[in-house]
Amino acid sequence: MPETEKMDRLSRVNAISAQLRRFCLAPFLIALSSPLLCGNTWALPANGVPFNVTEYGALGDGQTKDTYAIQKAIDTCSAAGGGTVYFPAGKYISGSIRLRSYVTLQLDSGATISASTDELDFDPHEKLNYKTDSDRETTYFHYSLIWGEDVRNVAILGQGRIDGNRETRGGPKPIAVKRGRFITIRDIQIVDAPNYCISLLGCDYVNIDGVTIVRAHCDGIDPDCCHHVRISNCHIESWDDAIVLKSSYALGERRATENVTVMNCILSTSCNAFKMGTESGGGFKHVTVSNCVMVSPEDARPTISGIALESVDGAEVDGILISNISMCNVRTPIFLRLGNRGRDMETPVPGSMRNITIGNIEATGASLACSITGLVGHPIRNVTLDNLRIQYAGGGKRELVEKTVPELPKKYPEATMFGELPAYGLYCRHVENLSLRQVQMRCSHIDERPALVCDDIDGLTVDGLAGVNAGLSPLICLWNVRRARVAGSFAPKGTGVFLDVRGEKTAQVLATGNDLIEAVEPFEIAPDVPHGAFRETANRIE
Numbered sequence: 001m002p003e004t005e006k007m008d009r010l011s012r013v014n015a016i017s018a019q020l021r022r023f024c025l026a027p028f029l030i031a032l033s034s035p036l037l038c039g040n041t042w043a044l045p046a047n048g049v050p051f052n053v054t055e056y057g058a059l060g061d062g063q064t065k066d067t068y069a070i071q072k073a074i075d076t077c078s079a080a081g082g083g084t085v086y087f088p089a090g091k092y093i094s095g096s097i098r099l100r101s102y103v104t105l106q107l108d109s110g111a112t113i114s115a116s117t118d119e120l121d122f123d124p125h126e127k128l129n130y131k132t133d134s135d136r137e138t139t140y141f142h143y144s145l146i147w148g149e150d151v152r153n154v155a156i157l158g159q160g161r162i163d164g165n166r167e168t169r170g171g172p173k174p175i176a177v178k179r180g181r182f183i184t185i186r187d188i189q190i191v192d193a194p195n196y197c198i199s200l201l202g203c204d205y206v207n208i209d210g211v212t213i214v215r216a217h218c219d220g221i222d223p224d225c226c227h228h229v230r231i232s233n234c235h236i237e238s239w240d241d242a243i244v245l246k247s248s249y250a251l252g253e254r255r256a257t258e259n260v261t262v263m264n265c266i267l268s269t270s271c272n273a274f275k276m277g278t279e280s281g282g283g284f285k286h287v288t289v290s291n292c293v294m295v296s297p298e299d300a301r302p303t304i305s306g307i308a309l310e311s312v313d314g315a316e317v318d319g320i321l322i323s324n325i326s327m328c329n330v331r332t333p334i335f336l337r338l339g340n341r342g343r344d345m346e347t348p349v350p351g352s353m354r355n356i357t358i359g360n361i362e363a364t365g366a367s368l369a370c371s372i373t374g375l376v377g378h379p380i381r382n383v384t385l386d387n388l389r390i391q392y393a394g395g396g397k398r399e400l401v402e403k404t405v406p407e408l409p410k411k412y413p414e415a416t417m418f419g420e421l422p423a424y425g426l427y428c429r430h431v432e433n434l435s436l437r438q439v440q441m442r443c444s445h446i447d448e449r450p451a452l453v454c455d456d457i458d459g460l461t462v463d464g465l466a467g468v469n470a471g472l473s474p475l476i477c478l479w480n481v482r483r484a485r486v487a488g489s490f491a492p493k494g495t496g497v498f499l500d501v502r503g504e505k506t507a508q509v510l511a512t513g514n515d516l517i518e519a520v521e522p523f524e525i526a527p528d529v530p531h532g533a534f535r536e537t538a539n540r541i542e
Helices: 002-022 067-079 400-402
Strands: 036-037 042-043 061-065 083-087 088-095 103-107 109-113 144-149 154-157 160-165 174-178 181-186 189-191 199-202 206-208 212-216 221-225 226-231 235-238 243-247 257-263 264-267 273-278 284-295 303-311 316-328 330-338 350-364 370-373 381-395 426-445 453-463 474-479 482-488 497-502 509-512 521-525 532-537
Touching: 067 083, 067 103, 083 521, 109 144, 154 381, 174 509, 221 226, 221 257, 226 453, 243 257, 264 273, 273 284, 273 316, 284 303, 303 316, 303 350, 316 330, 330 350, 370 381, 474 482, 521 532
Parallel strands: 061 088, 083 103, 088 109, 103 154, 109 160, 144 174, 154 181, 160 189, 174 199, 181 206, 189 212, 199 221, 206 226, 212 235, 221 243, 226 257, 235 264, 243 273, 257 284, 264 284, 273 303, 284 316, 303 330, 316 350, 330 370, 350 381, 370 426, 381 426, 426 453, 453 474, 453 482, 474 497, 482 509, 497 521, 509 532
Antiparallel strands: 036 042
């Protein structure tokens, strides 16, 4: 091609680019500044021009309802084979917007999609041909501001805002996707949401990154029955749970939530910072949570729990790794529960919980003991707590040590479900293969309870436990514990009894290599402990 002809074509491309910039399309036409050489001809890139909602009638004036214009832009983009629907700065009042496959919504800085206050502007709840015990918020997706079903390769991006426009709970979800694949939600802000902010059901290959959620009246991010989910670099402030994994029956079938990573997030909530299992029929497998901060909101109820792992509807929970977490004013830092509520089960049967590691936890301002509780005949298995430093408020009384903790197999799982526990730090019951390594539990005020109570544990390792003791209760209580080893720990100043062992089912309990000089009585062995079930060696006593 002659050089002059090339220059003429380049000039025409540059002219088109300049004209489009005047219509606020420059951010998406970077490629036009360097025309592409396709074979021997110059051409515009395929799908290089976004679909500007204002060209389809949207005003973005904060008063006019732009639902029809927004949907027209999305449908036109889809009919053209996909691309980007662009929202320039403005406030777009809208009812339900339906996502289409291969369509990206790009919200420019200063662009807000605000939910209409007219309930008639939103799609009704979908009709299901099956019954589910899940509540409306979990089950239904069409009653939403932005929703998609059976879509793939969709994205919601940009520095703009999605406004739920509600002051209380009860209303449309800001973003809801059901049975989607390859979903990306990045950098946007979500405010004043009356329902789950980002609700995903049966979705695979999900990437949520850099999302900021504030003033959420309900949950922040809820992946339900989803596979291959990445949640990273998010900031969530919600009244209800910040991030909660579910595996409900809302699809009409049991499907696990699996292969999930959560990292580098700040989670502020009055309920649970990270939770799995309120809806727990399908199970949870291969989940990691790392490098997160969990804090109570200002001027609101303190966070109930930081990490809550639950199976109460027959779910299998397997392969959970949580590490590098900082908590402040979280009432219960860690709560693990295997119950038998049996939602969506003809005959309730407990599921399972196994292979869980929680490490490198720093928590201050805790007020309720952490707990790990299974059921009789259905223990939680293979749990490791490693390098935990927890500061409790303290103040508990000695009479709580003899409290009978109810089993409550059918009760809704919550860290507060048992009330005050016999231990101020960690209470464990019905667990198989429990390892506690370098666990430090302190109190700001004198607490008359033990730091650790283990009841019906088969396979216990306590290595490097550090706690405080008021001298009125043992530092550690082992009740009906089998195959246990307590080592590398020390009795703090003021300790009355270091280790209390009781129960006729006690077997093979060993205390070795502990520093017990400060203990008035190193060991207290109850009469019902079988002869030879407890032994000690190499402890520093005098």
